[in-house]
Amino acid sequence: MKKFDKITLSLGGHSSRYYGKSGFNIKIRGKKDLYGRNHFKLRSGSRDATYLRHKIVYDIQNHLGIPSLSANFSQLYINGEYIGLYIMMDCFKTSWIEYVYSEKDTTSLYKCTGFGNIPNIQSYMDKRTCTNENEDYTDRTEYNEFIRNLETARTIEDYEKFFDVDLFITQIALEYLLGSWDHFINGGNNIFLYKPRNGNDQRWKFLLYDFDADFGQDIIDEDKFNMIYQDLFNYTMENDQELFKPEISNNLFKPHKNDSIKHPYYSFEDYALHGYLLDALIFNHQELFENKLKELITKIFNPTILFPHIDSLKEFIEPYVRLDKTLNNEGIYPGKFDRKNNIYTYEQWRDNCEFTPVKNVVETNSGSYGIKYWILAKYRYICTVLHLDCDPNYMNISQ
Incomplete structure (x- = not known):
């Protein structure tokens, strides 16, 4: 057991603050650390019924060997009072850079909000879009040069000189597979940019974090997020005929023929609007993107690998979830x-870890796919569209 004399505990998260159970941020002070980190986030799972979405995506990223945070589970007590089960994650901070890249007090780590899929990237120059995590460093010359290079590059080879293009394409492919609506493609949030100082590869890195709104989480009506709210609650995978409808696009870069297609079967054209970087690195290089999807489907984003992992995590946290969902003597969680x-x-935790959708506990017009359902449906769609030789145990749909 490690004890720390000085820590700062503060409320954490943005939209999660509107849920019934708050998240927290922890900063260890006094030049102390825990496993090389001194910043941590504790998230309550208030948005995600499964407690698993953060954990699974970070595990996927780490399995792929791309720069990523880590997530695990913890029980929180404050002054001896049990507060509940939390997802514990590290943060993209200067201490993380020092631990991963051996660079102390970095001046090239930027947290971005509004760094999204837009036609004109000049707005990236706005100081409010990306802010340096080193508060003592105010010189934006290097960052502004990076944005100008993004704008003037003309070929993949031009971009690869200063930007890790393969990492960017990998992250965009993950966003698409996860159905993310709060990262680069559809929101421009939860992004960091980092330029390493050490090693042979000193190109800018595109980093993503916070994944509790993925795997079909919070699919909301069209008026709010330009997403089509479907009747998730009368839909079963056992009799999934939609994949074979003629309205389904058989090309990732062509839209569907109507707007009633359920989210896992969105083509990339349906999912992503055209923007400067997506046009330059994805839409104009479709084969690169399709090959990346094939790689991810083969390596990790498939039910053969992910379903047992989900089962193992679910079994591990079950007694802690049960305790977290038990009313105290005052009738309060x-x-x-x-x-x-x-x-x-x-019951919602148990079911949403599998194939069953749940209604959002705050927004009545919002619902979330079961996490296994999303993985299986997306897997089937990509395997079908890209003509992959996928596991027949998960492709056997009665027609």
Whole structure:
């Protein structure tokens, strides 16, 4: 057991603050650290009924060997009071850079909000778009040069001189497979940019974090997020005929013939609007993107690998989830300080880890796919469209 004399505990998260159970940020002070890190996030799972979405995506990224955070589970007590089960994650901070890249007090790590898929990237120059994590460093010359290079590059080879293009394409492919709506393609949020100082590869890196809104989480009506809210709750994988409808596009870069297609079967053209970087590196190089999807489907994004991993995690956290979902003597769930908002039940946790959708506990017009359902449906769609030789145990749909 490690003890720390000085820490700062603060409320964490943005939209998660509107849920019934708050998240927290922890900073270890006094030049101390835990496993090389001194910044951590504790997230309550208030948005994600499964507690698994963060964990699985970070595990996928780490399995692929791309720069990533890590996630695990913890029980939180404050002054001896049990607050509940939390997902514990490290953060993209200067201490993380020092631990991973051996660079102390980096001046080239930028946190970005609004760094998204837009036609004109001049807005990336705005100081509010990307801010340096080193508060003592205010010189933006290097960052501004990076943005100008993004704008003037004309070929893949031009981009590869200063930008890790393969990493960018990998992250965009993951966004698409995950159905993300709060990263680069559809939101421009939860992004970091980093330029290493050490080693042979000193190109800018495109980093993603926070994945509790992925795997079909919070699919909301068209008026809010330009996403089509479907009747998820009367749809089963056992009799999935939609994959064979003529409306389904058989080309990732062509739209579907109507707007009633469910989200896992969106083509990339349906999912992503055209923007400067996506046009330059994805839409104009479709074969690169398709090959990356094939690689991810083969290596990791498939039910053969992910379903047993989900089962193992679910079994591991089950007793802690049960405790987290047990009312105390006052009839209140642990850590539920905001009593006017609901939290997910044990049954919703159990079911959403599998194939069953759940309704959002805060927004009544929002629902989330079961996490296994999303993986299987997306796997089947990509395997079908790209004509991959996929596991027949998961491709056997009665027609």
